[in-house]
Amino acid sequence: DAKTTQPPSMDCAEGRAANLPCNHSTISGNEYVYWYRQIHSQGPQYIIHGLKNNETNEMASLIITEDRKSSTLILPHATLRDTAVYYCIVRSNDYKLSFGAGTTVTVRA
Amino acid sequence: EPEVTQTPSHQVTQMGQEVILRCVPISNHLYFYWYRQILGQKVEFLVSFYNNEISEKSEIFDDQFSVERPDGSNFTLKIRSTKLEDSAMYFCASSELEGAYEKLFFGSGTQLSVL
Numbered sequence: 001d002a003k004t005t006q007p008p009s010m011d012c013a014e015g016r017a018a019n020l021p022c023n024h025s026t027i028s029g030n031e032y033v034y035w036y037r038q039i040h041s042q043g044p045q046y047i048i049h050g051l052k053n054n055e056t057n058e059m060a061s062l063i064i065t066e067d068r069k070s071s072t073l074i075l076p077h078a079t080l081r082d083t084a085v086y087y088c089i090v091r092s093n094d095y096k097l098s099f100g101a102g103t104t105v106t107v108r109a
Numbered sequence: 110e111p112e113v114t115q116t117p118s119h120q121v122t123q124m125g126q127e128v129i130l131r132c133v134p135i136s137n138h139l140y141f142y143w144y145r146q147i148l149g150q151k152v153e154f155l156v157s158f159y160n161n162e163i164s165e166k167s168e169i170f171d172d173q174f175s176v177e178r179p180d181g182s183n184f185t186l187k188i189r190s191t192k193l194e195d196s197a198m199y200f201c202a203s204s205e206l207e208g209a210y211e212k213l214f215f216g217s218g219t220q221l222s223v224l
Contacts, residue, residue: 032210043113043200043215044152051210096142096165097213099152 004088009104012082018075020103022088025069030092033064035073036099037084044087044099047073078107111135113216115201121222122191130186130219132201141184142202142213143176145169152200158184191223 005023012018024033035047048055048062050071055062061074075082087102114133122128134141143155156166158176175187184203188195198220202213 034210036213038152041198041218043202043217044213045215046212049210049212096154096157096167097211098154099144101151 004090004100006086006088006100006103008101009106012075012078012105012107014080014107014109015077018078018082018105018107020073020075020086020088020105021070022073023070024088024090027068027090028092031090032092033062033068033071034089034091034097035060035062036087036089036097037082038087038102039081039084047086078105080107080109083107111214113201113203113214115199115216115219117219118217119220119222121224124193124223125190128188128191128221130188130199130201130221132184132186132203132216133182134184134201134203135205135214136182138203138205138214140164140204140206140211141176141178142204143186144200144202144215145197146200146218147194147197155186155199188221191221193223196221196223 032049034049036044038044048060050062050064064071085102085104087099116131141158144152146152154167156170157164173189177185198218200215200218202215204211204213
C-alpha cells in the first residue's frame, strides 16, 4: 500500500469548515483513497473514499488532486462531535486496511 | 443503520487464561476482520477471514490466536494463553465488497485487560 503523510494535529472552530490534508505521492492507479475516523475509544468509522474524482456524502467531501498525489477531506461545518483522529488510507482491495497515526482534530467551541 | 456487535465490552482475565472475544458481523457481509489497539498506539490489523478460512494474518497473529465462525452469525477471536502484552482494545469489522472498493464497519470493541 502507498504510504500517506498527515499532520499530527489540527484545531478547528465549531461551525467552520475543517480541511484535513493528506499526501500520498506514491499512490498507484488501482489504489483508492479512504478516510476513516476514530472518536475516542470507539471503533474506526468509515467516512468517504475516492479514486480520481471528488466525492461528497452526508459526512464530508473529498478533494483529490488531478495527479492523485494528495487529497483533502473537508468537514463542512465542524461540530464538537467531530473531534476525533482522522485517518487517510490508500489501498487496493488486494491488501488489508492499515491505519497510521492519523490527524488528531480538535473542534473548539 | 446495521452495526457490528461485540461482546463483552470489557474482559478481565489472568495471565495464561484463555479468552474468547465475540462478534456478530452485519448479516449480509462476507469478509470479517479483527484489529487491536494497545492504549495510545495505532490500530493494528490481526487477521482477515473469508469463506470460512483465514485470508491474511499479521505477525501479531501467532499460534496463540485463532478465529472461528462457528454458526454462520458469530465470529470469534480466541487467545489460547493470554499474556500481559495482549491487553488492548480488540475491534471486529466486517465488509461486503461493493464493486471495486471495500467499506469496513467496525464494532465498538472489547477492552481486554490481562492481569
